[in-house]
Amino acid sequence: xxxxxPPHDGKLDKPATIFDVAKAAGVSIKTVSRVINLEANVxxxxxxxxxxxxxxxxxxxxAAARVLSGKRFYVIGLIYENPSEFSYMQKVLxxxxxxxxxxxxxxxxxxxxxxxxxxIADVRRFVSQSRLDGVVLPAPIGDFKDIQQLxxxxxxPFARIAPKTEVHEDLNIRCNDEQASFELTQYLIGQGHxxxxxxxxxxxxxxxxxxFKGYLRALxxxxxxxxxxxxxxxxxxxxxxxxxxxxxxxxxxxxxxIIASNDDMAAGTIFEARERGLAIPDTLSVAGFDDTPIxxxxxxxxxxxxQPIVEMAEAVTTLLIRRLRGEKVASTEEAFTCxxxxxxxxxxxxx
Amino acid sequence: xxxxxPPHDGKLDKPATIFDVAKAAGVSIKTVSRVINLEANVxxxxxxxxxxxxxxxxxxxxAAARVLSGKRFYVIGLIYENPSEFSYMQKVLxxxxxxxxxxxxxxxxxxxxxxxxxxIADVRRFVSQSRLDGVVLPAPIGDFKDIQQLxxxxxxPFARIAPKTEVHEDLNIRCNDEQASFELTQYLIGQGHxxxxxxxxxxxxxxxxxxFKGYLRALxxxxxxxxxxxxxxxxxxxxxxxxxxxxxxxxxxxxxxIIASNDDMAAGTIFEARERGLAIPDTLSVAGFDDTPIxxxxxxxxxxxxQPIVEMAEAVTTLLIRRLRGEKVASTEEAFTCxxxxxxxxxxxxx
DNA sequence: CTGAAAGCGCTTACAG
DNA sequence: CTGAAAGCGCTTACAG
Numbered sequence: 001x002x003x004x005x006p007p008h009d010g011k012l013d014k015p016a017t018i019f020d021v022a023k024a025a026g027v028s029i030k031t032v033s034r035v036i037n038l039e040a041n042v043x044x045x046x047x048x049x050x051x052x053x054x055x056x057x058x059x060x061x062x063a064a065a066r067v068l069s070g071k072r073f074y075v076i077g078l079i080y081e082n083p084s085e086f087s088y089m090q091k092v093l094x095x096x097x098x099x100x101x102x103x104x105x106x107x108x109x110x111x112x113x114x115x116x117x118x119x120i121a122d123v124r125r126f127v128s129q130s131r132l133d134g135v136v137l138p139a140p141i142g143d144f145k146d147i148q149q150l151x152x153x154x155x156x157p158f159a160r161i162a163p164k165t166e167v168h169e170d171l172n173i174r175c176n177d178e179q180a181s182f183e184l185t186q187y188l189i190g191q192g193h194x195x196x197x198x199x200x201x202x203x204x205x206x207x208x209x210x211x212f213k214g215y216l217r218a219l220x221x222x223x224x225x226x227x228x229x230x231x232x233x234x235x236x237x238x239x240x241x242x243x244x245x246x247x248x249x250x251x252x253x254x255x256x257x258i259i260a261s262n263d264d265m266a267a268g269t270i271f272e273a274r275e276r277g278l279a280i281p282d283t284l285s286v287a288g289f290d291d292t293p294i295x296x297x298x299x300x301x302x303x304x305x306x307q308p309i310v311e312m313a314e315a316v317t318t319l320l321i322r323r324l325r326g327e328k329v330a331s332t333e334e335a336f337t338c339x340x341x342x343x344x345x346x347x348x349x350x351x
Numbered sequence: 352x353x354x355x356x357p358p359h360d361g362k363l364d365k366p367a368t369i370f371d372v373a374k375a376a377g378v379s380i381k382t383v384s385r386v387i388n389l390e391a392n393v394x395x396x397x398x399x400x401x402x403x404x405x406x407x408x409x410x411x412x413x414a415a416a417r418v419l420s421g422k423r424f425y426v427i428g429l430i431y432e433n434p435s436e437f438s439y440m441q442k443v444l445x446x447x448x449x450x451x452x453x454x455x456x457x458x459x460x461x462x463x464x465x466x467x468x469x470x471i472a473d474v475r476r477f478v479s480q481s482r483l484d485g486v487v488l489p490a491p492i493g494d495f496k497d498i499q500q501l502x503x504x505x506x507x508p509f510a511r512i513a514p515k516t517e518v519h520e521d522l523n524i525r526c527n528d529e530q531a532s533f534e535l536t537q538y539l540i541g542q543g544h545x546x547x548x549x550x551x552x553x554x555x556x557x558x559x560x561x562x563f564k565g566y567l568r569a570l571x572x573x574x575x576x577x578x579x580x581x582x583x584x585x586x587x588x589x590x591x592x593x594x595x596x597x598x599x600x601x602x603x604x605x606x607x608x609i610i611a612s613n614d615d616m617a618a619g620t621i622f623e624a625r626e627r628g629l630a631i632p633d634t635l636s637v638a639g640f641d642d643t644p645i646x647x648x649x650x651x652x653x654x655x656x657x658q659p660i661v662e663m664a665e666a667v668t669t670l671l672i673r674r675l676r677g678e679k680v681a682s683t684e685e686a687f688t689c690x691x692x693x694x695x696x697x698x699x700x701x702x
Numbered sequence: 703c704t705g706a707a708a709g710c711g712c713t714t715a716c717a718g
Numbered sequence: 719c720t721g722a723a724a725g726c727g728c729t730t731a732c733a734g
Binding site: 064065068077080081086087089090093094100106108109111113127130132133136138267294296297299317320 | 413414415416418419425426427428429431432437438440441443444445447448451455456457458459460461462463464465477478481483484485486487488489491492589615618619621622625626644645647648649650651668671672
């Protein structure tokens with residue numbers, strides 16, 4: 001059905017129906033129906049023939065037809081209390097859900113554990129079986145070349161949150177990570193810090209580059225030389241933040257402030273500092289990004305950068321829905337504004 | 352359609368179709384279709400008549416019919432990386448998703464912000480519009496009488512996670528909260544604590560009672576008198592934990608260990624202790640429940656209790672699906688086992 | 703601006 | 719154990 005959707009005009013083979021399977025297997029559609037639904041009273045040889053035809057034709061029952069003719073919906077609801085403090089993915093979920101509700105669409109989820117050797121097969125099954133019109137891809141999923149290619153083949157439009165790479169007919173949402181990082185670094189410089197450590201994130205995320213560049217720009221503007229030993233690689237995980245902080249604090253002239261590219265790594269930095277008995281913020285200031293729940297619960301509470309993630313996810317999903325409706329939605333790169341949240345993990349240096 | 356599903360045999364009015372609306376409005380079904388789809392070229396008076404009929408009949412378009420006859424699915428996919436450390440609701444989501452995938456069902460989400468004056472209207476719209484077969488209700492949503500009643504009216508079976516109250520034809524999953532709390536308290540007693548503070552959770556959750564009872568049982572077995580001033584009420588929030596800890600630590604003979612009924616309140620307790628400069632665990636031991644991400648990221652890392660939430664959600668959703676299939680699934684109260692995770696926030700008392 | 707007819711791809715109810 | 723017919727409730731393509 002996706003081959004009729006504007007603006008795509010490519011021609012795909014129509015998916016096989018129960019009639020195609022019946023013909024291929026030399027039985028009636030009712031017998032195919034029995035096999036699909038695992039009903040009893042089908043001879044094993046007949047069952048085998050039908051299953052072979054299903055396999056050969058890559059047949060998938062049309063869910064809408066089953067629902068319309070049958071007595072079931074094959075749908076389960078999950079009704080839950082939306083926590084007031086939620087993490088990144090939950091915010092994305094809430095924003096996308098909001099846009100879908102407003103646009104009359106249903107949102108279906110495919111959580112992926114990475115790395116995943118069957119990634120493409122999993123995505124293909126999800127898209128085909130669920131009969132999707134479009135897909136929202138948060139970072140870093142939106143940068144996977146093979147997923148982009150698969151969706152292009154299937155003529156499924158997609159929209160991405162904070163992608164790193166460009167694609168044709170882009171529908172993207174970003175926030176001003178670079179500027180936010182610039183301002184955060186400026187804020188620390190304003191408190192007297194001249195030795196500023198920086199822990200980078202996973203390079204697959206666009207935010208990693210942007211945040212690093214904002215840091216460098218603030219240093220340059222304040223005419224503070226950028227020392228490479230003050231910059232450590234991380235992977236956005238708590239453990240990687242701890243390891244990076246260890247390296248920074250082991251320097252013979254360690255930084256008086258450390259900016260971690262997300263809150264989990266900032267928490268790792270605080271953890272490492274505590275194990276060394278360092279006073280925060282008197283001996284070491286620590287800042288993060290994302291304002292996740294841990295930022296306000298850790299002691300001392302974390303200075304961090306808040307992104308309007310719910311709004312970003314809602315906006316990008318709305319763009320996608322408008323495109324699905326046939327509106328001419330131009331390739332866009334809308335950027336949202338982040339805000340610094342100052343808490344007690346940062347302060348004037350006392351060294 | 353739900354009125355045909357076993358084991359229910361109640362008769363509900365069939366929902367209105369486009370034909371009913373057309374007849375009531377005195378137009379053709381095509382005109383109704385135009386109004387529904389907000390197409391142009393319908394006279395305003397006609398549009399008004401149709402909308403009045405739609406309103407009067409509480410007409411909702413049948414999604415399956417739209418999909419089957421049309422070129423759209425009205426479905427958006429969200430493909431995302433499943434974080435390795437996730438919070439309670441995300442675990443529930445993963446478990447339910449897994450069971451639905453295995454059973455050939457689709458999972459739809461309704462996040463609710465509480466308190467919500469339109470709760471019942473929201474749930475009713477969700478259930479009707481999405482044409483659900485069944486619903487999974489995590490605590491505390493599963494204990495709301497009016498939701499139970501609504502679902503009973505609509506003949507929608509449901510299954511609940513950790514409910515507090517009983518209902519007819521129950522499908523429930525629990526874990527052995529009481530025993531876990533007993534063992535956690537025993538563990539602290541074993542480390543020499545005799546003054547054990549306890550912070551209760553939100554009374555709407557069944558876990559609140561169970562965890563408190565386990566604490567009392569361990570005290571009784573060790574022949575330690577239970578002092579009411581060592582027990583504070585909380586609401587499972589970080590702030591409520593902080594407030595409760597403040598009250599406990601203000602006692603002239605404060606506890607040497609505090610058990611909070613969840614990790615957020617334990618984090619609040621640690622926060623309060625830090626503000627007073629108390630050494631953890633030397634002066635004060637702190638333990639929580641749930642093993643949420645914060646438990647391993649806070650300093651010192653938190654002794655807590657891990658529930659197999661993914662498995663519980665998967666099991667209860669599977670039970671529901673089996674019942675939807677017509678299998679005789681008896682009312683059940685399956686209980687899963689929790690495990691204590693000991694970390695550095697607890698230790699022998701040094702006072 | 704409005705409508706009559708065909709068809710989407712299954713399951714149901716019935717027949718044999 | 720298998721099949722022919724009807725129908726689910728919409729949208730499409732066409733006509734006027």
